[in-house]
Amino acid sequence: MLHYAVVFFIIAIVAAVFGFGGIAAGAAGIAKILFIVFLILAVASLIFGRKR
Structure with a gap:
């Protein structure tokens, strides 16, 4: 998901x-x-992952 955020950010800069x-x-x-x-x-994920 972070990858898609970076891609849209780059598209915004180019546009x-x-x-x-x-x-x-x-x-x-x-x-x-x-x-x-x-x-x-x-x-x-960090909060619920530590309970295991």
């Missing part, structure tokens, strides 16, 4: 460089959501 503001904003939003989901899953 911003070429002047596509709407596409850049959309890709950055998707990257932000995927990164937050990754963090939540990583923390949950």
Whole structure:
């Protein structure tokens, strides 16, 4: 999931460089959501993984 967040972040940077503001904003939003989901899953994995 972190891989997809990085990919969308790179797409956002490339789109911003070429002047596509709407596409850049959309890709950055998707990257932000995927990164937050990754963090939540990583923390949950650390918490619940130690109980075993």
